[in-house]
Amino acid sequence: MKKYAAYVAGEWVDAGADGGNAIVDPASGEEVSQAPALTPQHVDAAVGAAQRALAQSDWATDARLRADVLLQWAGRIERNVEALARRLTLENGKLLGEAKFEIANQVNVIRFNAGLARSLCGHSHSLGARVMGVVLREPMGVVAVISPWNWPISLLVRDLAPALAAGNAVLSKPASQTAGISIEILSLLVECEGLPEGVVGMLTGSGGSVGQAIVEHPGVDMLAFTGDGATGKGIARDAAATVKKVALELGGKSPFVLCADADMEKAIATLARFIFFTTCGQICTAPSRLLVESSVEKEVCERLAQAIDGVKVGPGLDPASQMGAITTRDQYEKILSFVELGKKEATLVAGGEPVAGVDHGKCNFIAPAIFSGVDPQSPLVQEEIFGPVLTVQPFASDDEAVHLANSTPFGLASGVFTQNLDRAWFLSRGIKAGTVWVNNYNRFYAETEVGGYKESGVGRMAGFDGLHEFTQTKHINFDSTE
Ligand code: NAP
Numbered sequence: 147m148k149k150y151a152a153y154v155a156g157e158w159v160d161a162g163a164d165g166g167n168a169i170v171d172p173a174s175g176e177e178v179s180q181a182p183a184l185t186p187q188h189v190d191a192a193v194g195a196a197q198r199a200l201a202q203s204d205w206a207t208d209a210r211l212r213a214d215v216l217l218q219w220a221g222r223i224e225r226n227v228e229a230l231a232r233r234l235t236l237e238n239g240k241l242l243g244e245a246k247f248e249i250a251n252q253v254n255v256i257r258f259n260a261g262l263a264r265s266l267c268g269h270s271h272s273l274g275a276r277v278m279g280v281v282l283r284e285p286m287g288v289v290a291v292i293s294p295w296n297w298p299i300s301l302l303v304r305d306l307a308p309a310l311a312a313g314n315a316v317l318s319k320p321a322s323q324t325a326g327i328s329i330e331i332l333s334l335l336v337e338c339e340g341l342p343e344g345v346v347g348m349l350t351g352s353g354g355s356v357g358q359a360i361v362e363h364p365g366v367d368m369l370a371f372t373g374d375g376a377t378g379k380g381i382a383r384d385a386a387a388t389v390k391k392v393a394l395e396l397g398g399k400s401p402f403v404l405c406a407d408a409d410m411e412k413a414i415a416t417l418a419r420f421i422f423f424t425t426c427g428q429i430c431t432a433p434s435r436l437l438v439e440s441s442v443e444k445e446v447c448e449r450l451a452q453a454i455d456g457v458k459v460g461p462g463l464d465p466a467s468q469m470g471a472i473t474t475r476d477q478y479e480k481i482l483s484f485v486e487l488g489k490k491e492a493t494l495v496a497g498g499e500p501v502a503g504v505d506h507g508k509c510n511f512i513a514p515a516i517f518s519g520v521d522p523q524s525p526l527v528q529e530e531i532f533g534p535v536l537t538v539q540p541f542a543s544d545d546e547a548v549h550l551a552n553s554t555p556f557g558l559a560s561g562v563f564t565q566n567l568d569r570a571w572f573l574s575r576g577i578k579a580g581t582v583w584v585n586n587y588n589r590f591y592a593e594t595e596v597g598g599y600k601e602s603g604v605g606r607m608a609g610f611d612g613l614h615e616f617t618q619t620k621h622i623n624f625d626s627t628e
Pocket residue numbers: 292293294295296297301319320321322323351352353354356357358361372373374375377378380381395396397398429430431530532558598602603
């Protein structure tokens with residue numbers, strides 16, 4: 147069991163006598179880490195230090211310094227991928243291979259943002275013979291990044307790197323379940339040469355206490371939140387009291403539109419990978435609703451059943467496992483309740499049985515489940531389950547596919563599989579979602595923006611828009627007319 151300290155106002159703060167929050171390995175039920183349960187007073191101290199750092203250092207104005215610090219951080223992560231990935235698997239339950247990918251990919255994301263730091267620019271306008279308008283992009287100030295546990299390092303770095311690149315001070319509030327690995331990633335940043343004290347803080351503790359104190363603090367200028375829709379709505383409401391800028395990256399119920407002419411082998415393998423195997427479907431963009439052309443529904447269901455037949459669900463550190471553990475006990479119970487609902491009101495195509503030979507009182511292992519014959523208004527179709535549960539709905543025309551795709555409150559992501567270019571364009575244009583992957587799924591790049599339509603969010607992360615999200619513009623007007 148590893149004890150972690152939080153990082154507040156340039157100092158490491160340990161958990162104190164009560165030991166802090168326990169983090170339990172979801173594959174064994176064993177306690178693997180402890181992180182401090184900080185208080186609103188710690189939040190206040192961290193905000194004060196961040197404000198002082200911005201006022202007294204060159205951080206906000208020296209893009210080369212920021213790029214240099216980010217590049218050092220990327221190099222430190224790159225040299226420690228293996229150990230960091232093991233800790234990620236212990237706290238999150240995901241497969242070790244996926245954890246290595248998650249950690250290693252941050253090197254690429256941080257390096258991209260280091261480059262962006264030096265490319266951040268505004269624009270100027272000639273507004274008359276003696277009038278010039280200069281529009282600057284300035285940092286927001288003190289930014290808080292509040293992140294979830296499913297891809298905890300990707301989602302932390304996705305916001306933290308551009309926020310720093312843009313010249314902000316950043317306070318991170320990681321998910322309690324994955325606080326240990328989040329602190330390890332942050333500790334590699336705070337050791338970088340040239341980073342002014344106070345520019346970065348890590349505030350561990352519960353969302354209801356530390357998170358809420360951050361949301362309400364008048365010295366925090368912007369909140370970048372990734373998590374559940376209900377939490378996000380509450381944060382947006384509470385942030386309005388101090389008129390903070392809020393970026394929300396929320397949940398999804400993403401459609402995967404499968405046309406009869408698609409490359410079936412690739413489509414089935416891709417769908418199974420991202421709804422069942424990767425993080426056990428605990429992905430905001432998980433393709434949880436299969437919309438399949440009715441002429442191939444039966445064949446597709448058979449192929450999907452084969453894809454999950456005999457799948458090995460087990461500890462992420464076991465190389466034989468094909469699926470890891472559900473990260474939290476609450477999430478495990480929520481998924482099981484949806485599986486029970488599906489068995490009552492829909493047709494179970496395959497899966498849905500308890501994983502054999504494990505202690506279900508301690509280990510969060512769940513096998514995939516596929517349901518057809520679902521009512522489009524059922525919670526199975528309308529609500530985010532965030533687990534390895536797939537619903538299947540047939541469509542007879544492309545218009546119907548678009549209609550079904552858009553018939554939930556969400557609009558985060560989607561997939562279209564067809565070899566017909568005209569259909570690909572029609573479907574992609576019609577679907578209301580921040581991302582449409584054509585003939586692939588769940589491909590993320592540092593260069594391309596992500597974000598949600600409808601109740602899946604506000605604002606965009608990654609790419610140029612992701613950097614701009616962490617800035618505000620200022621117009622300086624030079625006027626020498628008489
Ligand atoms: P969550 O319960 O909303 O928690 C997210 C973060 O918010 C955690 O750090 C949590 O702290 C904190 N928090 C909770 N209540 C708070 C409050 N009142 N004020 C401030 N912070 C608060 O979400 P989750 O269960 O960790 O994550 C799963 C959800 O995230 C799913 O809905 C998923 O779709 C969504 N997600 C979205 C994206 C995207 O990019 N759109 C990516 C990944 C996940 P504690 O951990 O201490 O509770």
